[in-house]
Each structure stands twice: as structure tokens, then as C-alpha cells.
Amino acid sequence: MAFTEGVPCWVDAQLPDLAAGKRFYGELFGWTFGEDGGEAYGHYTNAYGEGRRVAALVPKRDGRMPTVWTVYLATPDARAAAARIRAAGGQLVTEPFPVEPFGTMALAADPGGAVFGLWQASGHTGFEKQGAPGSYCWTEVYTRDKERVDAFYSTVFGYGTRDLDDPEVDFRIWSPAGTEAGEDTAIGGRSVLTDAFPAELPGHFLVYFAVADCDAAAATVTRLGGRVTAPPFDTPYGRMAVLTDNQGAAFAVLAAPVAEGA
Template sequence: MTTEATGTPDGPPAGFREGVPCWVDAQLPDVAAGRRFYGELFGWTFDETEGPEAGRYVQAYGEGRPVAALAPKRDGRMPTVWTVYLATADARATAARIKDAGGQLVTEPVRVGPAGTMALAADPEGAVFGLWQGDEHPGFGKQREPDSYCWTEVYSRDKALVDPFYEDVFGFDALEIEEAGVPFRIWSPAGTEAGPETAVGGRSLVTGEFAAEMPGHFLVYFSVTDCDATVAATRRLGGRVRVEPLDTPFGRMAVLADDQRAVFAVLEEPVQGSVEDPSQG
């Protein structure tokens, strides 16, 4: 991994506040196919030094800046999925809070060379997310710009169980709103006033539109300049459309799956004045 930013011992990874999404990766059966799909869809390039095409962890870049990574599935029983990582100053301390709050550790904190320390966790309903304590690799070099990460939300069935979990573990300030008739909760970093201008993630509900067996899960969004064109490109590249393009108060969005069935969303944000990035410390 190639970024040179350095974390600090008494704060979150450089540039990212506690609990803020700072990285995403996709676990895929075929990393080489993933490179072709996302390379064409988003214009990403990939770090050739991370290993052979057969598939070690491969970092993706947008305009030369780190945006995501693709990783090979080590076990065919593992889901093909995009995972979001939340920034932490101390992965072991956060892991302990996760357990105390009713969550579980899928992977205990482990050092990833000089890049940082990672862990995988699950909330009380089983939605999986990562922790990242950055060192030489603090996280996104590009985000909230076209063809890069812009948002995440967790889908749950029991908000009374899930909401306190994330707010206790990460200290989020929260605001309950309604989106298309569904109660939706947005989270802002601790110490900020919760609202659309400061939100870094949210919680939606698994409603009757989902399959009965659908578990709690995270959905990762990427910003695009043209939602409909991205949907058309996804189909052309062998992917699928889970939710057709629709207009929301936050922009035009769609839910897609790549040609290996990893699900993600895209958002074409309305043109507006610039706002302060709440992820930055």
C-alpha cells in the first residue's frame, strides 16, 4: 500500500474521525475479473505490485489516489460482498466495546504490516463491518467525488437493538428522519450536531420489499456523474440491476451487483455548493 499519511497515537487515523468510514474492499471469487469490471465501470487503475492476477489484495486508484481494494475469497462459503471499514484510534479497545455492546468479532484485530491494524465485526443482528486503525495507509485518498466512495448505511430489522449498538461503540450523534415512508437514522461523528451536512452514515430498515431471509447488512455507495449511464454500463459488463434508478432527496440512485454478484449502490448527487467534509478530523 502506497499512501504516506501517518496515524497519530492519541487520535483516529490521520484525517478520519472515530467511527467514520475510511475504506472499502470487495471479497471476490475472481480478482482479475473484478479488475476488468470496476476498471471499466469507474475508470479505476490497480496496483500491480500487490501480487499476481490470480489474486492477492489489490488496491484500486481513482486519478492516482486510493479508492478501494479487491481481495480474493479464501473460502467459497464466504459471501461475495463489499465491506466498509470504520476508522478507529485503537482497534483492540473498539473491539472490546463491540463485544460489550452485544456485537461479535469475526476476525480479531490483526496487524497488516506497516499499513495498519484491521478487524472484522458483526453488530447484534449480524451485519458485518470492518475496523481500520491506519498507520502508513490511513484510508481513502479520494472520496465523495465521482467514481469513489460516498456513503454507507446499515439495514436492520430491529432499530431498538441496532441503533444503541453503533451509538455506544462509536459515540455517534444521531438524528431520526423519514425517507420514502421508512424511518431512517443518520449518524454524525461524536461532537458534531447530527444532520445531513455532517452525516457520515445511517441506518435503514429491512422492509417487506426485501426477501424474508435477508439478514442485516451494509450497503456501500459510490458517487457517479450519471446514474442511468452507470446502470447501462453495469448491464453491458455482465452485472445486474437490483433497484432501478430512482430520484431521492439526496440524488438519483440505483442498487447494482457486479458480474460476480457483489452488491453496491451508486448515487448521482445533485449539483450544489461545497460543504465541509465531516469525515475529516
Template sequence: MEFAEGVPCWVDVMLPDVEGGKRFYGELFGWTFDEGAGEGYGNYVQASLGGEPVAALAPKRDGRMPTAWTVYLAAPDAAALAGRIGRAGGQMIMDPMPVGPFGTMGLAADPEGAVFGLWQAGTHQGFGRQREPGSFCWTELYARDKDAVDPFYEGVFGYGGQDVGDLEEDFRIWSPAGATTGPESAIGGRALMGDDFPVEMPPHFLNYFVVTDCDAAVATARRLGGRVRDEPVDTPYGRISVLVDNQGAAFAVLQEPDQA
């Protein structure tokens, strides 16, 4: 697959126990795992589904690092994109750096501090499968100040934005630059963190994975030592639930309407 600038192209999770993560996600999503990229690449372990790459697990090298999933946005020119991020009020946590022949990666934060990655493809393009059971399908930014983040993302990446929420929910979807703006082309969205979110929770991205049965996935996650942050609920886009794995990393699962 080739990914236009700003389109989610990869996800990974930083965990204190990668072997424990392999057991959890292997059973939950049916992933298999390679032997790891070795110490020179941070012992990065790639997850596959049907022989195609879908995600990766990485060991935390520092206990102060968050146990969390990170979404990577495609960057045909990561250095140029990093410059635009800084000029727009964001910051680079890690400047773009080559990762052997695989590509170039960077880590950035938006004006509110929500972290996302940049990926300039080399031999590793990104997802080999997506938007099918066991793979990534969507990312959402949970922000507190839309006036700070909407212009940032739409300016840096050229996203076309469209408000689709109602009076009770302020939600905006983003489509890639040059695409017709709307649900059919949307690659992510922005939600606002209301009073139901703890005040100490920082702005963040939440990544979604497709499952064939949301309730069964929730039951499996519980059995494997995870917990449920938001119980399953039906939406116009499918049945969703927000989960936390057995080590504390949050993610969401989506059962698409035609699978209900």
C-alpha cells in the first residue's frame, strides 16, 4: 500500500512486557509475531495477520515512557513536515531519524501535547492490511481546545474538515488533502474531552481495530487480563468499545454495521 501525506499508515504500542503483549493481542486479534528486529532496532516486534504487517510491539526502555499506542501519519518528506509542525505551534519530540532501510520516523506533539508519529516509508510501507477484522481502521484525537488543534492539523496536513456531531457531541472528521471531504474519505476524527474525562487525562489519540463481534472481543479482553473503559455501544458506524490491555494501553474495537 502507498499512503498519502497525513494518512495513518502504521501503529505500534510501547509495553513493559512484550511477551505478555504478544499473548494478549495474539489471542484477541489473531496476530502472529516475528522474532523481533534486534537490539539495534529497539527489539521491535512486528505483528502480522495473514502474513501481512498490521502493527508492532516495542519494549519500554524507560519506565517513565507511557504504555500507549501510537499512530504514525505518512510523511513523504519527514524533515519538511517536521518543519511545518514547528511553525504551526507543535513540537518534535524526536526529530526524523532513519531506521535502517525500513524508513524514517519521528515523533511529534500538537499544540495541546497529543503525540503522534511520522513515517517516511523505505522498504516498510506501513499496513499490509487494514479495515478488516484484526487490523487498524480509524484514529481519533481527543482534544480539549478545538480552536487550537483543528487549525493545526488542517494547516499542517491540509486535511479537509467536516463537523458531524450534534449539540451534545462536538465531533469533526478529517479527509486527506485533495480528497472530497466527507465520511467516505475520512481517515480520522477529532472529539472533545468533556466532563466525563478525568481532568488529569492529557489529550491523546485513540486507535480503533476491526472485530467481527464487539461483545465477544470485550469478553476475550477481560479474560486475558484487560479491562473495559467504555462498554459496548451502538453507533451509526458500528458497535464500539474502548478497552485497556493487560498492561495499561488503551485502544478501541469496532464491529462494523454489516457484521452486526
């Protein structure tokens, strides 16, 4: 599957304990895991849902690195995208480098400090399953500097955008370049870190996984030693919760609303 530029195509989690991560996410989402990539690839380990690639876990090489889920945005040319990132006021955390024979990756930060990845696919094309329970379904960036961040993503990826018509929520939907922005074409979005969030919380991306039952997923996370940051609540798009795994990586789960009469 080829992903349009700027569309989320992959996620991975950097964790202190790879084996513990396998146990946690294996029970939470039913994932199975491929072979350890070995020292040459930092012991990168792909996760599978029903035999299809859904994410990866990787042990942190340095304890100072954050324990975090990272979303990767597709690009046909990582070096060209990196140049646009710099020109638009972002920074390169890791310059583009080849991961043979799988592709080329980079890590970048937007003007508000939120980190994301770039992925120029070759042998590893990204998600083989998404949107179904136990797989990636959404991402959004949280920022305190929405004007600079909005301009950044529009410049770098050319997103079509539309702001939600909701006085209580400052949220911008992203759609791929050349696509009319709307909920049926949305691939992510931008939210604002308001005073309701801790002052020390930096700009960041939040990765969502689809689940069949949001409340059951939150209960499972607690049982497995994780934490519920935002308890399950209903939205127009389904019931969601924000969670933290048992090693400190934050993520969200979303259960799509059941159609009336289903």
C-alpha cells in the first residue's frame, strides 16, 4: 500500500523493556510479534494483528530518551521533506538516514516542539492493517503555538484544513494535499493545549488505536499496570480514553459508535 505524502503510515513505541511491552500490548490488543531485528536494527520488533503489520516496539538505547509512541508521516523524498521542515521553522532531531532494505527515516520537531517521524518507504511500506480494533486509527498534535504550528504543517505537507465549528474545542482537521478538507477525508488534526493541561506538558502527538470496547480496554490497561489519564468519555466519533502503558508511553483508544439499530 502506498501512502500519500503527509499521511500517517506507521507508529512505533520506544520502551525501556521490550519483553514487558510485548506482554502488555499482546494482551491489550491481541498483538503477536515478529523476530527481533537484532543489534543492527536496534532490536526493532514488528507487531502484527491477525497476521498483518500494525506497529512496532523498540527498546530504548539510552535512558534519557523519552518513553513514547511516535507517528511517522509518509513522504516520497525524506531529504526534500526535511528541507521544507527547516524552511518552515521546524527542526531535524535525526537527519534522514537509510534503513536498508526497508526505507529512509528521520525524526523532526514542529515549531511547538512536537516530535514526529518521516518515512520514505521501500521494503517496509507501513501499516498493513489500520482502522480496525487492535490497530492504529488516528493521530493529532497538541500545541500551545497554534498559529506557527498551523502554518508549519500547511507549508510542509500542503494539508487541506478545516476548523471544527465548536466554540468549546479549538481543533483543526487535516486532509491530504489536493483533497477537500472534511471528516470523510481527515487523516489527523491539530488540537490546543489549554489551561486544562499541566503547564509542564510539552507539545506532542497523541496516537490512537481502535478498540471494540473502550471501557474494557481502559480496565485492561489498569489491570496490566498502566494508568488511565482521561477516563472513557463519549465524542461524536466514538467513545475514547487517554491511557499510559506500564512503562510510561501515552496513547489513546477509540471505539467507533455503534450504528442505531445495529
